Amino acid sequence: QISASDELHTLSAERVWKELERALGEADPQQFLLTLHQCDALERLLPEWQRLFDADATTKDGNGDASTVLRGLHAAVALGCDSRERIALLCCYIDPDAAQQLFERLKAPREYRDFGLLCSRHYRSLLDLEQQDAESQLQLFQLLDLGRRPQRLAPFIRTVHAYQQARYGADKPFGQGERLAQIVSALATLQPKALVDEGYTGKALGQELQRRQIELIRTLP
Numbered sequence: 493q494i495s496a497s498d499e500l501h502t503l504s505a506e507r508v509w510k511e512l513e514r515a516l517g518e519a520d521p522q523q524f525l526l527t528l529h530q531c532d533a534l535e536r537l538l539p540e541w542q543r544l545f546d547a548d549a550t551t552k553d554g555n556g557d558a559s560t561v562l563r564g565l566h567a568a569v570a571l572g573c574d575s576r577e578r579i580a581l582l583c584c585y586i587d588p589d590a591a592q593q594l595f596e597r598l599k600a601p602r603e604y605r606d607f608g609l610l611c612s613r614h615y616r617s618l619l620d621l622e623q624q625d626a627e628s629q630l631q632l633f634q635l636l637d638l639g640r641r642p643q644r645l646a647p648f649i650r651t652v653h654a655y656q657q658a659r660y661g662a663d664k665p666f667g668q669g670e671r672l673a674q675i676v677s678a679l680a681t682l683q684p685k686a687l688v689d690e691g692y693t694g695k696a697l698g699q700e701l702q703r704r705q706i707e708l709i710r711t712l713p
Contacts (some may be wrong), residue, residue, distance in 0.1 A: 548611035
């Protein structure tokens, strides 16, 4: 078998990445991981995810195992996630350092790497968003850079929604996503130029913008 030979080691990083991107974009992406695991190829090609299949393994937050990960992929398909979002979902189950190592080894495109690391680092903040104060909600907005990159919003919400469905089922509401979208929409009405016109400059401009952003978030229902 190829998995038992040295042939796996001859596969280029680009070839492995191409197959990963293609397979995870299929209608049944979880079968790809299962097949690699069952033929002992996952350990050689994608060791960061192989560890989730170990008998005593749990995901990084201690709330799941390989079956949870596979349910997450199933949910991602149902929610219409593309291959980039599905790879990012898998990164939510491992440490950001491990995800970084995986992307570097496979020479992944920057857009996949950046989004995958973003999800791995911040998915928990979205899951807990409704329990957070206005300052923490603004911090997530800033960490995701949603003011300058609002196009990240929908993919991030879909990815974390798939993660939640894997843990709690499809029937659990995902109000956190709606809340984040509401925050992004509201904060878009606050433009630095208006503060400049009021006479704010330099450090005072940034401080006043943040103060108003926090106050605006507090007024949201």
